[in-house]
Amino acid sequence: MTMPRRAAQAFTAVLLAASTVTALSHTAAAADTLGSAAAGKGRYFGTAVAANHLGESAYASTLDREFNQVTPENEMKWDATEGSRNTFTFGNADQIVSHAQSQNMKVRGHTLVWHSQLPSWVSGLGATDLRSAMNNHITQVMQHYKGKIYAWDVVNEAYQDGSSGALRSSPFADKLGSGFIEEAFRTARSVDPNAKLCYNDYNTDGVNAKSNAVYAMVKDFKSRGVPIDCVGFQSHFNSASPVPSDYQANLQRFADLGVDVQITELDIEGSGTAQANNYSNVVKACLAVTRCTGLTVWGVTDKYSWRSSGTPLLFDSNYGKKPAYDAALAALGGTGTPGGGDGGNPGGNATCTVSFARTSDWNDGYNGEVTVKAGSAPINGWTVTLTFATPQKVASLWNGTPSWDSSGTVMTVRAASYNSSLAAGASTSFGFTAAKNGNNSTPTLGACTAS
Numbered sequence: 001m002t003m004p005r006r007a008a009q010a011f012t013a014v015l016l017a018a019s020t021v022t023a024l025s026h027t028a029a030a031a032d033t034l035g036s037a038a039a040g041k042g043r044y045f046g047t048a049v050a051a052n053h054l055g056e057s058a059y060a061s062t063l064d065r066e067f068n069q070v071t072p073e074n075e076m077k078w079d080a081t082e083g084s085r086n087t088f089t090f091g092n093a094d095q096i097v098s099h100a101q102s103q104n105m106k107v108r109g110h111t112l113v114w115h116s117q118l119p120s121w122v123s124g125l126g127a128t129d130l131r132s133a134m135n136n137h138i139t140q141v142m143q144h145y146k147g148k149i150y151a152w153d154v155v156n157e158a159y160q161d162g163s164s165g166a167l168r169s170s171p172f173a174d175k176l177g178s179g180f181i182e183e184a185f186r187t188a189r190s191v192d193p194n195a196k197l198c199y200n201d202y203n204t205d206g207v208n209a210k211s212n213a214v215y216a217m218v219k220d221f222k223s224r225g226v227p228i229d230c231v232g233f234q235s236h237f238n239s240a241s242p243v244p245s246d247y248q249a250n251l252q253r254f255a256d257l258g259v260d261v262q263i264t265e266l267d268i269e270g271s272g273t274a275q276a277n278n279y280s281n282v283v284k285a286c287l288a289v290t291r292c293t294g295l296t297v298w299g300v301t302d303k304y305s306w307r308s309s310g311t312p313l314l315f316d317s318n319y320g321k322k323p324a325y326d327a328a329l330a331a332l333g334g335t336g337t338p339g340g341g342d343g344g345n346p347g348g349n350a351t352c353t354v355s356f357a358r359t360s361d362w363n364d365g366y367n368g369e370v371t372v373k374a375g376s377a378p379i380n381g382w383t384v385t386l387t388f389a390t391p392q393k394v395a396s397l398w399n400g401t402p403s404w405d406s407s408g409t410v411m412t413v414r415a416a417s418y419n420s421s422l423a424a425g426a427s428t429s430f431g432f433t434a435a436k437n438g439n440n441s442t443p444t445l446g447a448c449t450a451s
């Protein structure tokens, strides 16, 4: 059989990633890092990352040890990816994505349509041209990262601050009208149907005129079938903009509309106990909302924060853990918390069920998605078996760790470090691309084993 070169490369990447994951899973089990503790609660804990710091060993080692999700801080923005019309540059963003993949971290795509960091050629276009440039930008960028991004901030910061509840003036709103948001989401869904599509904004963290406007938009989208899966709450806090008292209630009202919610750019200016308490409250609010699926802090270290003088992050400039770190970890139930930790489930009543879907098909291949659901008790690990018809071959696999029997037809997939722990009744999924090699059968799904 001849495997297409792209598939062969992906296969190699999977093998490499699989060996890395085995090494990492020991760290994850201890729940003594932000990522592993969050995984124990069925969430991820991520950070914004800048490509130009990845070469600094303390930066990279802190990132790799503590976090299981990344958001490129600037590298996927319009000015970075399409500085001139229809000429795309992905080098810096690719660097972050491949680092994340090698560490089994999820990647959030940030951001496709935003008024800021927008090249001047875009602002200069007339309506017809702008519409096609927007759709082309979404299409090209999403296509480049297809299968590698779990969620995209499709539209960022479209609403005004203050009491108006109106859209912010931008080339998109001014020339295309309010319909640009819907159009962006519809285009995004058509390009990568497997990526979660999010709206992301700041000053929407409590109930206020701006969050009410976003809420009305999401409600309208859900009622009309406009594709939206999630809402990101940036959560940039300081004394002028503190953690709102109705933070959790606000997350919950969005979740009740049928979207996931995430804390996407968390940073809280301050120091010591006050800062620690704020971080603890934010983490607890997310954990209290079932559909709050993860938190991302806006940077690894105070040294490189966009507002460094406010020391808003969890690690100081020397990568030392701050009281805010300890508080966030404790709130996640990490090691050191009285009654915390993720070791509470002895595994005796751990069960899971699985289902399979073929999510896309083409001439010589298909994508499969397996959903794993925990039974009535939380689980700390899961394994699923799939038997493939000869001579089908799996070319790539994501969100799980595969191994094969000697015949090469039975694939056993165990959880990745970040999706091994599921709350009771919660589910996760992994996916793969298979080469048909002339056989169009669907693989046979075996039972799910939980621990």
Ligand code: G2I
Binding pocket: 073, 074, 116, 117, 202, 234, 265, 306
């Ligand atoms: O402003 C904080 C965040 C608000 N929500 C959207 C985020 O995308 C935004 O991130 C920040 C980055 O953290 C900054 O790093 O966005 C800023 C730009 O709006 C970023 O700052 C820019 C500087 O303004 C540029 O001078 C610089 O060239 O970062 C660029 C790359 O270092």
